Amino acid sequence: MTQPRVVLAEDLTLLRDGLVRLFSDHGFDVVAAVENGPTLVRELLALRPDVAVVDVRLPPSYTDEGLRAALAARRQIPGLPVLVLSQYVEQLYARELLADGQGGIGYLLKDRVSNIGQFMEAVHRVAAGGTALDQTVVAKLLGSRRRPLERLSPREREVLAHMAQGRSNAAIAAAMVVTDKAVGKHITSIFTKLDLQPSEDDNRRVLAVLAYLEG
Secondary structure (H helix, E strand, O other): OOOOEEEEEOOOHHHHHHHHHHHHHOOOEEEEEEOOHHHHHHHHHHHOOOEEEEOOOOOOOOOOHHHHHHHHHHHHOOOOOEEEEEOOOOHHHHHHHHOOOOOOEEEEEHHHOOOHHHHHHHHHHHHOOOEEEOHHHHHHHHHOOHHHHOOOOHHHHHHHHHHHOOOOHHHHHHHHOOOHHHHHHHHHHHHHHOOOOOOOOHHHHHHHHHHHHHO
């Protein structure tokens, strides 16, 4: 079985080396581990990995260099899977990434990644074209545009939060202790109230909601 190929971008040497070791121990092939934005773009375009794991704040600017570099690469490689791993939620570029609508996307906060198994599962999910979003990231992205959400009931907002984490109908039903049919009805109502067409594709429906809320 071919190992998923990873390009890692992290400027802190100890963390970068630790992640390289972690990926290697869990069946990934780290084809490049870089520490700045310009090098990240070059390596992504040259190597075209199965997934890029990227810190937001990289040299030379230490602002949103990593996220902008990942977006620049995705413009030339549509659908390039990107998992952002950061201490911060950069709302502007995060929305651009999530609203792209092509390929796997993820945004996890470093201080909330405490379970290695769940983290590796998230990386695999993004590499496979899925979605992995931290609840705090979802709350910040959705919270800046509250008006569309005001149309939703509290129960529908709860379902939407689960959807935005990339969960299937069955997983949402299990988490909320309701039936799959009840979840389906809530999702239909959500898309109707937000003027969005329902979709059974978890990744696309999450991206559609976030793109809509972006305006």
